[in-house]
Amino acid sequence: MSAFFLILRLGALLFWLGAGVLIVSSLSESAFGVWFGASLGVVCWFLMDCRAIAQTLRWLYWLQENPQLAPPPLRGFWLEIISSVQRPLRQQIRRGQEVENNLKNLQSALQASPNGVIVLDEKNCIEWFNQTASHHLGLKPVRDILQPIHHLLRSPLFSDYLDNRDFDKPLELESPASTPAHPLKLSIWLHAYASNRRLMLTQDITSQQQTEIMRRDFVANVSHEIRTPLTVLIGFIETLQTLPPDETQQKYYLTMMERQAKRMQHLVSDLITLSHLENSPPPDFQEWTSVRDLLNQCETDAYALSQTLTQNMDAPPHQIIFPAVPEHARLAGSEKELFSLFTNLVFNAVRYTPPGGRIEISWTSLPEGDAIFSVKDSGPGITAEHIPRLTERFYRIDRSRSHETGGTGLGLSIVKHILIRHNAALSIESIPGHGARFTVQFPASHYRTASQDEATVTPV
Numbered sequence: 001m002s003a004f005f006l007i008l009r010l011g012a013l014l015f016w017l018g019a020g021v022l023i024v025s026s027l028s029e030s031a032f033g034v035w036f037g038a039s040l041g042v043v044c045w046f047l048m049d050c051r052a053i054a055q056t057l058r059w060l061y062w063l064q065e066n067p068q069l070a071p072p073p074l075r076g077f078w079l080e081i082i083s084s085v086q087r088p089l090r091q092q093i094r095r096g097q098e099v100e101n102n103l104k105n106l107q108s109a110l111q112a113s114p115n116g117v118i119v120l121d122e123k124n125c126i127e128w129f130n131q132t133a134s135h136h137l138g139l140k141p142v143r144d145i146l147q148p149i150h151h152l153l154r155s156p157l158f159s160d161y162l163d164n165r166d167f168d169k170p171l172e173l174e175s176p177a178s179t180p181a182h183p184l185k186l187s188i189w190l191h192a193y194a195s196n197r198r199l200m201l202t203q204d205i206t207s208q209q210q211t212e213i214m215r216r217d218f219v220a221n222v223s224h225e226i227r228t229p230l231t232v233l234i235g236f237i238e239t240l241q242t243l244p245p246d247e248t249q250q251k252y253y254l255t256m257m258e259r260q261a262k263r264m265q266h267l268v269s270d271l272i273t274l275s276h277l278e279n280s281p282p283p284d285f286q287e288w289t290s291v292r293d294l295l296n297q298c299e300t301d302a303y304a305l306s307q308t309l310t311q312n313m314d315a316p317p318h319q320i321i322f323p324a325v326p327e328h329a330r331l332a333g334s335e336k337e338l339f340s341l342f343t344n345l346v347f348n349a350v351r352y353t354p355p356g357g358r359i360e361i362s363w364t365s366l367p368e369g370d371a372i373f374s375v376k377d378s379g380p381g382i383t384a385e386h387i388p389r390l391t392e393r394f395y396r397i398d399r400s401r402s403h404e405t406g407g408t409g410l411g412l413s414i415v416k417h418i419l420i421r422h423n424a425a426l427s428i429e430s431i432p433g434h435g436a437r438f439t440v441q442f443p444a445s446h447y448r449t450a451s452q453d454e455a456t457v458t459p460v
């Protein structure tokens with residue numbers, strides 16, 4: 001290769017030398033003219049080379065700024081020099097682009113991760129984090145880069161975790177971005193890599209923890225609800241075993257025992273209903289139930305309940321008013337569930353309204369096709385802080401009163417599930433001391449009356 005370039009350079013030199021000699025000797029035939037021509041050719045060759053060197057150096061200088069810069073229009077030996085610089089440079093640029101693309105893809109993948117990802121350097125300073133991490137820890141993209149992580153996550157637990165360097169298990173921590181309205185509990189897991197660097201992963205475990213708390217509360221509540229009547233039952237059994245009671249006492253004990261047994265039966269039946277509602281497929285919306293039949297049955301049961309509750313107290317029964325419902329009013333969904341929904345609300349009104357109180361049930365068809373079922377009572381009402389919690393399992397405003405009425409606190413929870421399954425919505429209004437109103441709105445797609453063509457209505 002080098003011999004080839006040597007020949008090229010010699011060829012160029014000879015070309016300029018010969019051209020100088022030829023031009024000058026055509027003007028003068030003296031020996032001096034030949035020498036002068038040869039020298040002129042060499043000088044021209046030298047000047048041309050200097051120009052090529054200058055162009056190449058200028059190109060090399062600007063190449064650092066702009067790797068895509070076009071080379072000077074040179075040929076031969078100089079073109080070879082330019083190509084030998086350009087070839088590895090192009091390869092380097094291509095490799096750089098590949099690395100950049102890979103990095104971008106990796107960053108996009110990490111951005112898409114449902115977990116927070118934070119890259120820490122040897123001094124535990126943040127090098128990079130994804131959006132989820134920013135949301136989990138309240139990090140700001142520009143402000144917090146290169147900040148030590150323990151300055152931003154100021155928790156003694158986290159500092160200990162970081163210092164102990166025992167990263168076998170994750171650490172559960174309250175997020176600094178957590179608020180009472182939006183609690184955020186995190187699982188933080190550090191992984192060491194590349195000698196002394198760390199990758200920090202964060203996972204939102206709020207709902208996981210809430211589910212666990214709910215499960216624990218549920219088990220505790222069920223155990224408590226069963227233990228109370230059981231204790232009472234066992235007490236009566238022991239009394240009956242030790243003291244031979246007279247007939248009146250025996251009757252009394254048996255009545256009390258029956259009440260406690262029914263309480264347990266009520267609880268078990270409500271639990272089975274709840275589990276069925278949670279685990280069974282959606283109701284069949286091709287099944288249409290007569291609203292009038294449902295409310296008629298509900299009316300009979302409500303009067304019976306009022307009678308039972310008031311007759312022992314020798315108090316006047318409730319004044320219960322049911323509406324006149326159009327004959328062809330129909331609701332789509334499970335008849336059993338709809339009946340349970342109506343009776344739960346009406347029975348609550350009867351249970352929590354003092355004897356003689358007024359309970360008014362209404363049924364309204366709205367112009368846009370929705371239907372409204374409402375139960376209004378003249379009972380003690382409900383204070384505002386209890387309203388959002390009424391549909392929670394076992395939630396009772398006054399536990400001792402519920403014990404008297406035999407309530408388990410599952411009724412409105414069952415109502416909530418039935419509403420969800422029938423795409424209906426519940427609203428509760430109350431002025432404490434002036435009663436409460438429970439309103440259920442059924443969507444037009446699940447309700448029809450005589451005015452609609454029954455065959456064409458297909459609820460979703």
Ligand SMILES: Nc1ncnc2c1ncn2[C@@H]1O[C@H](COP(=O)(O)OP(=O)(O)OP(=O)(O)O)[C@@H](O)[C@H]1O
Nearest residue numbers: 348349352395396397398402407408409410411412
């Ligand atoms: N109409 C109402 N007026 C006042 N308080 C009510 C009314 N309806 C419900 N509540 C309150 O809401 C609580 C929850 O009601 P829910 O129906 O879920 O349970 P419960 O009636 O105690 O038991 P269950 O219905 O399972 O027999 C009741 O304990 C009661 O304190």
Ligand SMILES: [Mg+2]
Nearest residue numbers: 348407411412
């Ligand atoms: Mg109830």
